[in-house]
Amino acid sequence: MSLDYRVPLRDMRFVIDEWIGAPAWWRSVPVWEDLDSAMAQQVLEEAARFVVERIAPLNAAGDLEGCRFEGGEVTMPAGFREAYADFVAAGWPTLALDTDAGGQGLPQLLEVALQEMLAAANHAWLMSPGLTHGATACLMAHGSDALQRDWLPKVASGEWLTTMCLSEPQAGSDLSLLRARAMPEPERDAWRIQGSKIFISGGDHDLTDNIVHLVLARLPHSPAGTRGLSLFVVPKWIAGANGERVRNGVHCEGIEKKMGLKASPTCSMHFENALGWLVGEPHRGLASMFVMMNAARLQVAMQGVGHAQVAWQRAHAYAHERAQMRAVSAPANYEGEPGQAAPIAFHPAMRRILLDLRATVEGERAIGYWIGYWLDVAARHPEAQERQAAGQLASLLTPIAKAFFTANGFTAASNALQVFGGYGYIHEYGVEQTVRDSRVAMLYEGTNEIQGIDLLVRKVLGDGGEALRGLLAHVNGEATCCAASGDAVLHDVGARLQALVAEVQRVTGEIERGSMGDRELPYRVADDYLALLGWLLLAFAWARTLRIVLDAAANDPFYAEKRSTAQYFFAYPLAAFDHRLSLIEAGCRAPLPHAQHAFSD
Incomplete structure (x- = not known):
């Protein structure tokens, strides 16, 4: 093993x-x-x-x-x-x-x-x-010619690493509360940055000879809220008056002791009159930073897929080696001795876990790569209208992938640990580390709850459902292809997918109408709505998979596994769609109690 x-x-x-x-x-x-x-x-x-x-x-x-962390430096x-x-x-x-x-x-x-x-x-x-x-x-989208000349080549090549400095002790997800300040430095055509940042991944390390921080701060007399934020490049090392290498006024004050990702330094950073250069327009820093944040969110989504993949691999290998108890049933080709303990992969409880893991990770891989494809279309298609539609679709899919994939990555790691029993709780088997490391992906680059709000409030209701209609058209197109098939199983899958699309359309309309008299409604159901679309996307992924592999070589084990996993998905895991739908409907009917009512004596 x-x-x-x-x-x-x-x-x-x-x-x-x-x-x-x-x-x-x-x-x-x-x-x-x-x-x-x-x-x-x-x-x-x-x-x-x-x-x-x-x-x-x-x-x-x-x-x-x-x-x-020793002497102000991270190793x-x-x-x-x-x-x-x-x-x-x-x-x-x-x-x-x-x-x-x-x-x-x-x-x-x-x-x-x-x-x-x-x-x-x-x-x-x-x-x-x-x-x-x-x-x-x-930097390519918003950096000045000087920034692109002086910093971009070494950042792009990886010679210098970067950070994203947003959060402060009083301001996590609410960036309107940021206090870091920037004062003009006319002699250097630059700015002096003052303030503290927390939870900065890779804020200091010894991987590269320089670290380039991208920092949100406020100019003098800037507007309140996020509209007053500007973005700056603040390097750890800068050139002095005579061209010599000089330490800038940015220092790591400590690294966090964390649940997971112990080999990644999460730093508290202090900027003391640190020299920085403006990226993009004044007071437009958040728009500039969103280019970086959106790229990071898709990467975090794929972290969820990676966690689920390695968890499934380890659980699958262990379950086929670990023998415990006699099996109620065994594969036709099993050659074990009658009455002997069988691999735990034969037991229904373990088979359920392993199939859930496989159906999740392979479905999410298809959707995650599909988002990458649409980003390519948005960048390279010759027709402007096609580029715009592709970018809109990728933008809609990104918060779904970030939140849905990372939540499933953590759940997959936890369920995989269950396959190992007590051994899963031990470091040598690796899965307990995956449980710890995967949990943070639900928190950073915008918590999963914020992704739900971004999806429903901004990207579905906010544009009148235009982007959603584009997504549902793709799903409905696949459903039509499947339903038109002469194969009975594929026909039923197509009909099921069409029914799911109809339910999404119905409940979206219900939320839209209800929110006119209940402003809290979309915020109340946003998490469940995002998960609902996540399950719809997995259904779309497995419907297309089943259609592709149905006529593939019958004796190819890869396609045979795809067929059986697709059928399992529609029989078992997809029930989660109905569960999320019922929670949304409950949220449409009843408001949440406030804490003082819920916990009053």
Whole structure:
């Protein structure tokens, strides 16, 4: 039995080539006309080799060693710096960066697959380079010519790592409460930043020779609230008057002792008259920062997929090796002795857990990669209308993926631990670390509750349902294809999918009408609404999967497993859709009590 992480390359290829059909579209894009399935697979195989050989072996050891904070400096666990240097030397930070910016120019779809691998192999290691893609996009979109000349090349290449400095002790998700200030520094055509930030991932480390902080702060006489925030580049090291390397006024004051991700430093940072340069327009910092935040949210979504994948792999391997009790039933090809203890994978309770894990992770992989595909369409399609529609769809899908995938990632890790029994509670088996590491993904880059509000209030009700109608059109199109099939099982799946779409349309209308007289209603049901769309997307993923594999080679175990998992999904896990629907309907009927009423004597 091996509990080492194995990259699911076969399933990745299935999603990219068959479920999405991306290579056929790549041929229509001039910059990708030479990119085919074989080349994409070669890229993923090289990425998998690097991740398995260089990143995954550091996971458990890094968790035990943790980070050290001494003399105001952070030291990473053994091997992290060397692995990161190899990561940069191999060019992985520039995989999807445009060639005119020094990158390899490959699709975002492949970048999404790489992020899944890294998260599954070593989430803590990923935390430091995880913001490179978003920071690069932010500087490319909003940085001045001077910023792009002086900072962008080393940020984009990964030579210098970045942070995102938003939260303060009094301001977590509510950025309107930020107090950090920026005062003009005319001699340097710059600003002096003053204030403190907390929960800064990778705020200090020894992976790179410089760290570039992207900091939200207020200019003098700025408007109140988020409209008064500006964004600044604040490096750890700057050039002095004579060109010498000088330490800037930014320092780590300590690192948090955390539940998980112990090999990733979460820092409290203090900015003491630190020199910084404005990114974008004054008082428009949040809009500039959202470029970085949206990229980070999709990456966090894929962390949820990575957690579920490694949890399922380990539980599956253990369940087929661990023998306990006689099985009520066994596979037809089982050759064990009658009356002997059987692998626990034969027991119905364990089979349910393993099937739930598989149905979740493989369905989410399809949807996560689908979002990456739409980002590519938004960037590369020749028609402006198609680019706009693709961007709108990706924007709608991102909060669903971030919240739904990360919640399921934590649940998957916890359920996988149950398969191990008492051994799962022990560090050597790896799954307890995944439980601890996965929990934070539900909190950062906007808590999952905030994602629900963003989805329902801003992106569904806020645009009159336009983006939602675009998504439901895709789902309905798949449902129509399935329902028109001559296969009875696929026909029933298509009809079920059509019914789910109708329920989403109905309850969305109910929320919209109810919110006219009850302003709290959409906020009350936002979490359940997001989960409802999450289950709809998984149903869409498995319906398309079943349609693709139905006529595939009957003797191919990969397609046979896909068929059985798809049928299991519609028979069992999809019941969660009805559960969420009932909770939304309850929220439409009854308001929540306030605390003083709920807990009065």
